Amino acid sequence: MKISPYSGGLIISYQCNLACIHCLYNCRPSWKGWAKIEDIDKILGRLCKIKNFNSLHLTGGEPFMNLPLLIESIKLCKRYNLSFFVETNCYWAKNEEYAEKILRKLKEVGLNSILLSYSIFYADKIPIENFEIAMEISFKILGRENVSFYTLSGYQLLKNLNFKGKINFEDCLKLLGYEKFVKFLQNYIVPKGKCLYTLENFFYKFPPEKFKGANCIFEFLNPYHIHIDLYENYIPSFCAGITLGNFEKVLNEGINRNEKILNFLMTDIYSFLIWAENEYGYKRKEGYINKCHLCLDIRKYLIDNGFYFDSLKPIEFYHQL
């Protein structure tokens, strides 16, 4: 099964200045390690050969934490003539002068487009004003049409309450009210990764039998949203902690059905559960939020108990989960 992606992200590091409770990839300050520029060169060189590949995002972690690498990565994107943007949580936009200096530098080496992220999950660490400064300066330097947000609704929700500065999650919840928060959550979050544990009480749960017959072929073959990380893992769709293999091998040869866990997930996720119970002693929970919760809980159990598999990478994702 060959995959030919149209768009995707390059995770140049999982290190982030924050460790948000909803973080899909469980990024955090202590997860150190950045892509080598020669590896980025190799990955971009391969991606630009894919006929329909038309949009790349440079992401993390927080890519602005390593400006020299970000600058070199942008130069490479330009050299390969890739259409791309950079994602950031705006922590660096502490004042207008500094924000302008950074963005001008990035524009000078080839940045044309940016995605600014604002989240109530990090409103305790990053003042809302940082996002506003980043927005204003990005409009000025890159042009309004080249600035996108994730999510503007999260920002507006707080802005409408005349919110200023920082606020912790519990107080934010009180400020918004439970119903408004849950509504926001449903539209905002991809219910995968770390949030399946940290925010599980905000979701309905279903017995495992509900997921009988479900599989992940759509996600594995999804050409619209893939990631390649600094370890060269090919990560499908919005999955986290699971790889289809080395990106080059996957792009050249397709998915390896001989890998046991991938094969279960492509066939029937319930068979993954039965196998994990019978062979490794996994104990099923009464309820799961979705098939990804079932999948992740089994994978976490395997790793926590020292059972390693080629598809369960990067291993650091499972630490502190």
Ligand code: SF4
């Ligand atoms: S800012 Fe983004 S990458 Fe960093 S921890 Fe939060 S969600 Fe993850």
Ligand code: SF4
């Ligand atoms: S069940 Fe697992 S492999 Fe399938 S889409 Fe969800 S996280 Fe990805």
